[in-house]
Amino acid sequence: MIKARHRREHVHWWPVLVPIGLILASEYKLRSRPVNQSINGGVDATILLEIGVYGLVALYLYRRFGIRAPRRRGSSIRLLGWGFAVFSMMSVLWTPFPTFAAVRGVQLLIIAAVSQVLVARAEREDLWRLAHAFILLVLVSVGIGVAIPFPRTPLTVDRFNWLYVHPVSAGIFLGIAILLVAGFALPGGPPRRWPLPAYPIAGVILVAALVGTGTRGAAGGCAAGLVVMSLLARGPRGRAIFLMITLPCVIVAGLAFTDRLVGFATRGESVEQLESLNARTDLWTFALRAFSAEPFFGNGLSSTRGLFLDDIGLGGGHNAIVNVLVEGGLVGLTLFCMLILALIVRLLVLVRARHVRAEAAMLLGVMVFFLVDGVTTEMVAAPANVASVWLYTVIAWTILLARKPPADDRRPETDSGADTPDLPAQVASPRAVR
Numbered sequence: 001m002i003k004a005r006h007r008r009e010h011v012h013w014w015p016v017l018v019p020i021g022l023i024l025a026s027e028y029k030l031r032s033r034p035v036n037q038s039i040n041g042g043v044d045a046t047i048l049l050e051i052g053v054y055g056l057v058a059l060y061l062y063r064r065f066g067i068r069a070p071r072r073r074g075s076s077i078r079l080l081g082w083g084f085a086v087f088s089m090m091s092v093l094w095t096p097f098p099t100f101a102a103v104r105g106v107q108l109l110i111i112a113a114v115s116q117v118l119v120a121r122a123e124r125e126d127l128w129r130l131a132h133a134f135i136l137l138v139l140v141s142v143g144i145g146v147a148i149p150f151p152r153t154p155l156t157v158d159r160f161n162w163l164y165v166h167p168v169s170a171g172i173f174l175g176i177a178i179l180l181v182a183g184f185a186l187p188g189g190p191p192r193r194w195p196l197p198a199y200p201i202a203g204v205i206l207v208a209a210l211v212g213t214g215t216r217g218a219a220g221g222c223a224a225g226l227v228v229m230s231l232l233a234r235g236p237r238g239r240a241i242f243l244m245i246t247l248p249c250v251i252v253a254g255l256a257f258t259d260r261l262v263g264f265a266t267r268g269e270s271v272e273q274l275e276s277l278n279a280r281t282d283l284w285t286f287a288l289r290a291f292s293a294e295p296f297f298g299n300g301l302s303s304t305r306g307l308f309l310d311d312i313g314l315g316g317g318h319n320a321i322v323n324v325l326v327e328g329g330l331v332g333l334t335l336f337c338m339l340i341l342a343l344i345v346r347l348l349v350l351v352r353a354r355h356v357r358a359e360a361a362m363l364l365g366v367m368v369f370f371l372v373d374g375v376t377t378e379m380v381a382a383p384a385n386v387a388s389v390w391l392y393t394v395i396a397w398t399i400l401l402a403r404k405p406p407a408d409d410r411r412p413e414t415d416s417g418a419d420t421p422d423l424p425a426q427v428a429s430p431r432a433v434r
Helices: 002-011 014-027 035-039 045-065 076-094 098-121 124-147 167-185 198-213 216-232 235-256 258-266 271-275 280-293 320-351 354-373 386-401
Strands: none
Touching (some): 014 045, 045 098, 076 320, 076 386, 280 320, 320 354
């Protein structure tokens, strides 16, 4: 029995290694190049490595699990996730950049396949390990950014990042990691893998790095996610305690750090830059024109990466809804919005269940982060990046959360909000005690 348990623990490291491998291949670069070189199909060793990692993941999933009909009835969330991925792949047929879009479409299908296998083969404990591995990855990345600063572009010279990861992407890494740290640190949250003091220490490091990136969308999304998580994780009594503690702290912090908060919000930009959201409003004007040309099925996957380069010099929609609207039209937007809405509704239902309340609140905080951050960046609606990998991971995690809880997670809640230690089944059983 012990050998079998150890063997299961070993083979179940794939739910950690596969998503982390996709994130590393998609985001961590040792070189930087203009957007037009990527969209025109230019290939170098870094691109080949990224494609190779995704190919190895697809080969591993096929060799390890094969292709067979799902054992359980398909969840609406999972079907919507597949629907959005398949439609994105189909739009390669009419995109103006078919080579680049085909690669991205296949990558999105592989991410959806990983989510499918997580639902079918993984357990919640595997995703707890994945969350801790991701937090550790981000902490190590922050250390690399401090110890080995890479050359910066004129627009990011004063903003923190690591390697050639853009500060906007770094902000998404940090925002997700902060929410995961807070979720595991909260009383009644998922079982911790580290000593309790490690979580606030990690949180302080990650928050400092997030402020250093100067990414206002990620900072606002992280703050909104933390508020939602804290309000929902401990029920009505927890909400009252949270408001009693937080409101005075926010008022004091606002009065004490007004100048720094204003400086972070404005980032030294002119009034014209702030009014146009760093030319985003101009970009969205061009985007709406592109949508009006192809309103139903859109201009195809990854079309936003190149449609506006000649006119405004920017690639991407810089807004999740705008990005989907231009690339997928009304059909793609409907699929994407239905997926996000169904996921949030399912998590709101799970928040009402006491045994998974804090865990569902943590995932709901991540979704709120994606919504707020998506106002100024398209990452969650684009394939092959940290946000898209985590979106499909949240899909799998939510479905697993709705199933019967593991035996060691069925512990009663106390009025004090303190953690109840996990007990072996033999000790917890009254019959065993007698």
